[in-house]
Amino acid sequence: MSRPSPVLGALDAVLDKVVPAGYSSIGPALRRRWWPADPPAHALVGKHVLVTGASRGLGLAAATDLARLGAVVHLLGRDQSRLDEAAAGLRLAVPNADVRPETCDVSDLDAVRAYATRTLEQVPALHALIHNAGVMPEERSESAQGIELTLATHVVGPLLLTELLRPALAAADDSRVLIMSSGGMYSAPLNAALADDLQYREGTYRGIRAYARTKRLQVLLGEQLATRLAGDGVVVHSMHPGWAATEGIAESMPGFARAIRPILRDARSGADTLVWLTAAPEATATTGLFWSDRHPRSTTYLPWTTEDPVLRRKVWDAVAALAGIDHAPA
Ligand SMILES: NC(=O)c1ccc[n+]([C@@H]2O[C@H](COP(=O)([O-])OP(=O)(O)OC[C@H]3O[C@@H](n4cnc5c(N)ncnc54)[C@H](OP(=O)(O)O)[C@@H]3O)[C@@H](O)[C@H]2O)c1
Structure with missing residues (x-):
């Protein structure tokens, strides 16, 4: 992977810590001067890529660029008509796209099992599984299996879907699993309070807090997977x-x-690193890292902070149990 000069590398690191600069449209506007090259134009021709949460937003933006690179794109969401509309728009943007809108509520473990069974029959080799679906409910609610909804959507469902699609991932060359977390996870360290109450039953439920906690758990999930x-x-x-x-x-x-509208990235720019990680050969040189703007980042705001391995193990065991997969060491 190409590296910025020491001066540009230092500027990149400063942008990472000065959140309004690094997270806004200013981040990619500067970093594109030194970040790694775009993937080859036909990098994904004929390769199957599955994007959850692809009926709109970042998932749809990523799916569109993945189709431009030649991928067969499976669009997943909870509602077939929203998916069909998204697929129609994608086909207008990328006329020869092979795009397949498919319903699967990733928070519902029965739906995940049924979807994975169908997919394994139809897709022998899966190049990329992209966990992008996200929610921030105002009130505490539960999935079909009674799991707190942000935990089910962001962590438990994605873990089960990954586990079930392992044979198809293993059958493809250079395959990847990518997880769309959030910078909000920096506000939710992995501590005993989180590990003891994964389902957010204690205290007053705040959607933004539930979101940040489960976005933190997604980073752990990526490392364990x-x-x-x-x-x-x-x-x-x-x-x-x-x-x-x-x-x-x-x-x-x-x-x-509204307050930050003038400096918000557009959806395509927000999806850029996801597309790059899916298609660039460099992304397979490492595993288990946390990225933004095509560069690995620290998973804690203070890079020297370490997470307690006992808590990490406890959380992994609990999440694996909820997903109904074996507790074998990650
Ligand atoms: N936008 C940002 O600035 C930002 C910042 C940090 C992180 N993120 C992350 O990026 C991801 C996408 O965000 P976004 O801003 O594009 O959100 P969005 O516009 O709300 O899109 C979310 C997508 O997820 C789908 N979805 C929700 N629950 C689902 C479920 N249970 N099963 C399947 N699909 C489901 C929705 O489709 P249906 O409703 O049709 O099912 C929709 O397509 C999220 O994980 C979010 O946390 C976004």
Whole structure:
């Protein structure tokens, strides 16, 4: 991977810590001067890529650019008509795209099992599984299996879907699992309070807090899956997109989205690193890292902070139990 000069590298690191600069459209505007090259134009021709949460926002923007690179793109969401509309728009943008809108509520473990069974029959080799679906409910609610909704959507469902699609991932060369987390995870360290109450039953529920906690857990999930899937030749990375103009951010945080509208990235720019990690050969040189703007970042705001391995193990065991997968070491 190409590296910026020491001066540009230092500037890049400063942008990472000065959140409004690094997360806004200023981040990629500067960093594109030194970040690694775009993937080859036909990098994904004929390769199957599955994007959850692809009916709008960052998922749809990523799916569109993945189709431009030649991928067969599976668009996943909860509503077939929204997916069909998204697929129609994508085909207008990329006329020869092979795009397949498919319903699967990733928070519902029965739906995930049924979807994975169908997919394994139809897709023998999966180049990339992209966990992008995201929610920030105002009130505490639960999935079909009674799991707190942000935990089910961001962590438990993605873990089960990954586990079930392992044979297809293992059958592809250079395959990847990518997890769209959020910079909001920096506000939710992995501590005993989180590990003891993964389902947010204690205290007053705040959607933004539930979101940040489960976005933190997604980073841990990426690290654990990286170890678990290494023997299959599958790499796993998580990332954050900065702040991007989507319906999701406008609905979940309307005041914030309005205040920073002039410097929000567009959805395509927010999805850039996801597309790059899916298509660039360099992304398979490492595994288990956390990225933004095509560069690995620290997973804690203070890079020297370390997470307690006992808590990490406890969380992994609990999440694996909820997903109904074996507790074998990650
Ligand atoms: N935009 C930002 O600035 C920003 C910043 C940090 C992180 N992110 C992350 O980026 C991802 C995409 O965000 P966005 O802003 O594009 O959000 P968005 O506009 O709200 O889109 C979310 C997508 O997820 C789908 N979805 C929600 N729950 C689902 C479920 N249970 N199963 C399947 N699909 C589901 C939605 O489709 P249906 O409703 O049709 O099912 C929709 O396509 C999220 O994970 C978010 O946390 C975004």
